[in-house]
Amino acid sequence: MRGRVRLVGAGVAAGLLAPLTWWATRPGAAGSNGPRPVPADLRARNPHATPAARRVYALLAGLENRARRGEPSRTVIGQHVELHNERYNASYGDYRGTKQPGYYYKKAHDITGRFPGFVEVDLGPGYGQPGWAVGEPRSYSRSSWPSCRRCWGYVDDAVDLALGVWAGLPRPADGSYHPSGTHVDCASGTRVSLPGNGGGPAGIVGFSFHQPYPGSTVKGFEQTRYQNSPAARDSGWFGRVVTPGTAEHQALLLDLGYLADHLGYLAAHGVPVLLRPYHEMNARPGHGFWWAGQDPAAYRKLWHLTYDYLVGSRGLHNVLFVWSPSAWEGTFAREPGDYYPGGRYVDIVGVDDYTDTPQRPFRGRPWTEVWYRGLERYDRPRVMAESFHVPLGSAQHSTLSDTPWVLWTVWGQALTYANVSSPTGKNTAEDVKATYTSSQVITGSGDGRTGFDWASLHKT
Incomplete structure (x- = not known):
């Protein structure tokens, strides 16, 4: 089968840890x-991309091209973190009670002694509270920032955690507001520590970015749903969102301003970000998010407008754009x-796969293979953008050999998935350990056993 890869010993693993130069070289014909x-x-997409963003992309493209050449490759293991649920939802996670922000980032280390090599945080959607600030990227920079309202402090944690994964926690003072990762929530007065x-x-x-529909007064997950948006009642609404000069388009730009403020804060501190907006767009009409199931041409226009605003108008060259449909x-x-x-x-293509499972792969084919092969034609690094499951475990041993995704992200509490409402788990501790200790996987540092020099991405 094309692209199938199997690791064949310590020498191969050592070769994958060679300096960054092999990532930056475009491979020859496959x-x-x-x-x-x-x-x-x-720079083929953005000539002004920051050096750090170029190095991150080169890492992922290098892994993809090794797999495409049939050479041994590896997968960066990732963890999605729902900070709004960790902070404010006592029934979320594997015990009752609110959690330390970054709980599921740390949970992987608690189980395996190793951190994820990639962390995705959800900047949206808010937590059922009104408004969000535009023009002030940090709530603790000014007491008037609306994030000082109840349940908005998690946005500070989202940005601080992103900076802390890239640069370390705790870390020396580097110009960011809280180098220790600890701050006082300006709404509750409680001390928060990453x-x-x-x-x-x-x-x-x-x-x-689970973006509530443009123009929504309240910012929360319910406002991201198609059925709760104007699109469910007004067939022309989405077209006005993507038409400059309309009130709906102005509301879209306000939302994107909120996103750009935080991306810009990270850009100012040298942090490249894999941005995954408007995901699962291929849901059936009337289902999913407000941007899903729409006319494809209008959806593409929404993406182009977002890109032009973030890169062109706001000058954000630290962003790598990730497109991820549903399975x-x-x-x-x-x-x-x-x-x-x-x-x-x-820059990167992926899939949110909640269709097949390790025990029951879709249509009886190797687990995730349908989506992996289907994304090949886009000629971009391929990622498992969302999954309830770790890739390796008791039910599957060859997933990363059959489908060597360059990055695999487990969704939030699904890492352990034994929680108050669902006491039976999808991933056992043994499954998580099998993934994090595999020679096919790149983990984060902080334990001395990652097998990868993350500091090399910071070099100028």
Whole structure:
């Protein structure tokens, strides 16, 4: 099977840890029977991309191209962190009670002694509270920032955790507001502390953006749903959102201003971000998020407008754009090709897979293979953007050999998934250990056993 990879010993693993130079070199032809290589230099999409963003992209493109050449590759293991639920939802997670922000980032280390190599935090959607500030990226920089209202402090934690994964927690003073990772929540007055990870560069980071519909007064997950948005009652609403000059478009720009403020804060501190907006767009009409199931041309216009605002208007060259449809199993989601914004606007492609499981792969084929092969044609590094499962465990041993995703992200509490409402788990501790200790996986630093020098991404 094309692209199938198996690791064959310590010598191969050592070769994968060679200096960054092999990432930056575009591979030659993959052979008449192999897939085409992906672009290896981010400047092919953005000539002004920051050096750090280029190095992160080169890492992922290098892993992808090794797999495409049939050479041994590795997968960066990732963890999604829902800070709003960790901070404010006592029924969330594997015990009743609110959690330390970054709880599920630290949980991987608690189980395995190793941190994730990638952390994605959800900058949206708010926690059912009104408004969000634009023009002030940190709530503790001014007492008037609306994040000082109840349940908005998690946004500070989201940005601080992203900076802390990239640069370390605790870390020396580097111009960011709280180098220790500890601050006082300006709404509650409680002291909030992020988990330490060794104090040095520990991995790469991303943002997802569960954006409430433009114009929503309250910012919360319920306002992200199609059924609760104006789109459910007004067939012309989405078209006005993507039409400059309309009130709906102005509301979209306000939301994007909120996103850009935080991305800009991280840009100012040298942090590249994998941004994953408008995901699962290929849901059936009337289902999913407000941007899902829409006319594909209008969706592509939404993506292009967002790109042009963030990169063109706001000058954010630290961003890598990740496009991730739902697994297109034919019932909830359809084939996503018509929604692809185009290579000028996308750096990485992925899938949110909640269709097949390690025990029951989709259509009896190797687990995740349908989506891995289906994404090959976009000529971009391929990632498992969301999954309830770790890739390796008792039910599956060859997942990363059959489908060598460059990055695999486990969704929030699903890492342990034994929680108040669902006492039976999807991942056992043994499954998590099997993944994090595999030679096929790149973990974060902070433990001395990652097998990867994350500090090399910081070099100028």
